[in-house]
Amino acid sequence: MFDIFLQVDSLSIAGNSPAKVESVFGMLTKGGPLMIPLGLLFALAVFVFIERLMVIKKAGQVDENFMSIIKDHISNGNVAAARSLTKNTNHPVARMIDKGIQRIGKPIDAIEKSMDNVGKLEMYKMEKNLSILSVIARIAPLFGFVGTIVGLVILLKEFATISNPSISQIADAMYIKLITSASGLIIGMLAFLGHSYLDTQINRTANRMEAASSEFIDILQEPTR
Numbered sequence: 001m002f003d004i005f006l007q008v009d010s011l012s013i014a015g016n017s018p019a020k021v022e023s024v025f026g027m028l029t030k031g032g033p034l035m036i037p038l039g040l041l042f043a044l045a046v047f048v049f050i051e052r053l054m055v056i057k058k059a060g061q062v063d064e065n066f067m068s069i070i071k072d073h074i075s076n077g078n079v080a081a082a083r084s085l086t087k088n089t090n091h092p093v094a095r096m097i098d099k100g101i102q103r104i105g106k107p108i109d110a111i112e113k114s115m116d117n118v119g120k121l122e123m124y125k126m127e128k129n130l131s132i133l134s135v136i137a138r139i140a141p142l143f144g145f146v147g148t149i150v151g152l153v154i155l156l157k158e159f160a161t162i163s164n165p166s167i168s169q170i171a172d173a174m175y176i177k178l179i180t181s182a183s184g185l186i187i188g189m190l191a192f193l194g195h196s197y198l199d200t201q202i203n204r205t206a207n208r209m210e211a212a213s214s215e216f217i218d219i220l221q222e223p224t225r
Contacts, residue, residue, distance in 0.1 A: 034147035034180050038140060042187045045136045048129055049194040056126050056198055060205045062091050067212055070097060071219050079104060092122035092205065093212045100216050108217060115213050122209065126202050133195035137188045144184020151177035 066089065073082035079101060086098035099118045103111040 034143055034150070035183065038143055038147075038180065038183050038187060041136050041140050041143070042190075045133055045187065045191045045194065048132045049198070052126075052128075052130055052133075052198050053201075056201045056205065059092050059122070059126055060201060060208070062093050062208060063089075066091075066093065067097075067215050070216070074101075074219050075222065092119075092126075093209055095122065096209055097212060097216055100213070100220075104220065108220065111220070112213070112217060115216070119206075119209050119213065123202070123206060126205065130195065130198060130202075133191045133198070137192035137195060140188040140191065141181075141184040144181040144187075147180030147184070148177050151180065 066085075069085060070082050073079070073085070083098065083101050086094045086101060096115050096118045100111050100115045103114050
């Protein structure tokens with residue numbers, strides 16, 4: 001892992017003090033105890049994002065010729081072959097079409113309702129745990145702000161016992177206490193972006209499912225050969 005370093009120039013009233021190089025990890029450890037829950041929230045957000053991304057990406061991979069093959073089988077009256085194809089295809093669209101094939105012979109409204117129910121179930125599977133990212137996006141900045149406020153209260157109490165604290169001392173102390181706020185905002189922003197990206201991918205898959213459902217209904221209304 002690459003080490004990232006930040007160079008911090010501390011200016012005092014007397015003049016420039018020697019520059020010191022500090023690692024990001026070292027800087028974050030100065031944020032106080034609330035950096036621990038913030039770190040846990042970040043780790044949870046990364047885990048949920050990667051896990052959901054793998055599931056959603058897999059759900060979005062469908063053969064472009066899938067519905068064409070289904071159409072050929074249904075048009076030729078070979079329902080068994082169409083059912084076999086859907087059973088052997090691990091995809092939300094295939095499971096939805098499979099339910100429609102099972103309902104062939106019933107009214108179109110009943111077939112559509114059955115397929116819609118399967119579609120809702122598949123959407124639930126893709127959206128599972130996605131709300132965790134939304135929660136993290138909201139509470140991570142709050143944790144950061146709480147850490148900063150608590151730190152500033154303690155800081156002011158400490159300065160009350162010091163006669164004439166220098167501007168440099170006050171600036172350094174403020175910088176340290178603001179680390180939690182910055183960390184919370186960054187974690188919240190990343191969680192929000194991750195949630196938005198996954199939600200967009202889910203909507204794309206939902207559109208494919210709706211298109212496949214409409215196409216299947218059209219196939220059923222066409223005369224068989």
